[in-house]
Structures are given as C-alpha cells and as structure tokens.
Amino acid sequence: MSTQNNRQFAMRQETSKIHLGNTHQDYSSLFELAIFGVFVDALHVTLN
Structure with missing residues (x-):
C-alpha cells in the first residue's frame, strides 16, 4: 500500500515538473x- 502511494506521489511530481x-x-x-x-x-x- 505504501509503495503504491510512493509511486503515485513520484508520478505526480514528475507530471508537475513536466x-x-x-x-x-x-x-x-x-x-x-x-x-x-x-x-x-x-x-x-x-458532410452528413
């Protein structure tokens, strides 16, 4: 559970950087x- 939350947080940080x-x-x-x-x-x- 915590690893999934960490992964989501990392992805959110990456998207915010982008x-x-x-x-x-x-x-x-x-x-x-x-x-x-x-x-x-x-x-x-x-056309229709």
Whole structure:
C-alpha cells in the first residue's frame, strides 16, 4: 500500500515538473486541439 502511494506521489511530481516546464506549450496545443476538434465536428455535420 505504501509503495503504491510512493509511486503515485513520484508520478505526480514528475507530471508537475513536466507541466511547469511546458505549461504554455501544453495550453497552446490544447487550444489548437480544441479548435481542430470543433472544426472536425462541424465538417462531419456539414458532410452528413
């Protein structure tokens, strides 16, 4: 149980490091992905 908690904590620390390093890049790519998803949805609606 404690080893699993330690592993989760380590993974959380790693992800927080990655987020701190690439926060701006992540948000911009997420924004682009959201716009792309909306565009694709609209395309599917117009095609159907």
